[in-house]
Amino acid sequence: MELNKKSIEDVDISGKRVVMRVDFNVPMDDKGRIADKTRITTTLPTIKYLINNGAKTVLMSHLGNPKDGYESSKSLAPICESLCHLLNMDVKFAKDAIGNDTRKMVDDLKGGEVLLLENLRFHSEEKANDPEFAKTLASYGDIYVNDAFGTSHRKHASTYGIGEYLPCVSGFLIEKEIAMLGNALEQPEREFTAILGGAKVSSKIGVINHLLEKVDNIIIGGGMAFTFIKAMGHSIGKSILDEEHINYAREILEMAKKENVNVFLPKDVIVADSFSNDANTKVVDVDGIPEGYMGLDIGPKTCKEFTDVILRSKTIIWNGPMGAFEMPKFAKGTKDVAYAMAQCGGITIVGGGDSARAIDSFGLQSKMTHISTGGGASLAFLEGKSLPGIEILMDR
DSSP states (O other): OOOOBOBGGGSOOTTOEEEEEOOOOOOBOTTSOBSOOHHHHTTHHHHHHHHHTTOEEEEEOOOSOOSSSOOGGGOSHHHHHHHHHHHTSOOEEESSSSSHHHHHHHHHOOTTOEEEEOOGGGSTTTTTTOHHHHHHHHTTOSEEEEOOGGGTTSOOTTTTGGGGTSOEEEOHHHHHHHHHHHHHHHSOOSSEEEEEOSSOSGGGHHHHHHHTTTOSEEEEOSTTHHHHHHHTTOOOTTOOOOGGGHHHHHHHHHHHHHTTOEEEOOSEEEEESSSSTTSOEEEEEGGGOOTTOEEEEEOHHHHHHHHHHHHTOSEEEEESOSSOTTSGGGOHHHHHHHHHHHHSOSEEEEOSHHHHHHHHHTTOGGGSSEEOSOHHHHHHHHTTOOOHHHHTSOBO
16 A cells, blocks of 8 residues: 655645646536536645645646547536636636647746646547656646546556656645545454445455455445355346356355455345336345346345444445435435444545445535545555556655
């Protein structure tokens, strides 16, 4: 775990040009408006620190996955507008990430001013980690600050390649992410419980393997639970199945016994005759899932058991919903887990992605100790992987 990295408070940024990677990859509605500003607001402390210390700040980000060059729907212009309001100041906007006009805007920056570059991914060189593109971005600054945890698991020009050319430090958001996730894994208060959900076992193999050595309890829900239920010899009807990993699921249950880790799987589930909020549903025990039905949420007995485990835990990491929570009929399992975490009184960490969206939809953000801004990055961190965007930061 890369826990001892320099932050912006460890270097002199006064009057310096600072090029800063942020993660402004925010959801947009069909009218081109920002649907959720969380990824912008979480970087404001770092941006304000740079402004207050007289840095000349150049912000860079991507938005979505543009196919080939400029796409108006993927422009960062609306984000620049939002940033102006949030900071209560004029934020300059460069209509391209590179080029003579952008170079002049960078050169004209005064201390305390902020410039946002257009979407980095309008240039294919960004994702290709092209050295020349990284060098150009680096030429805009004297210091590089990474505060984009959500993209730190990627070896792109702005998250990794740039480290060849500038001294690199973290912003406050990345510092918090590393501290929260790192301390939970390395120095947890016990009982330590991991809650894993989502669709496929395959996406969580690395996480399960890594956590088995660290946790007291693993709660497994969501679509991935049905692979474990199948591995135990039960029929799962039309429920989602990660067929290639049935044997792995059996091995996990055996490994957990050897490590004295308690694995909690659903005892009952809510099944439906179609993937729809209007489907016919029933509650059945896991050994009684009828043919033609699919499991879409955990049942009431399971909700109670999972809640009891969560309420007695002192450290909890959650990654992945318990069911198809986007449909009200199948949201109760995910909601019960979220409310139990809100009430448990321990350290509660939500690993980004769908889990963070669920917490948001239930209005429980303020009740969690930490909600990670990076789904993929937090998963990689929980697997014990080194993150390229953290690797390049200078050691303390």
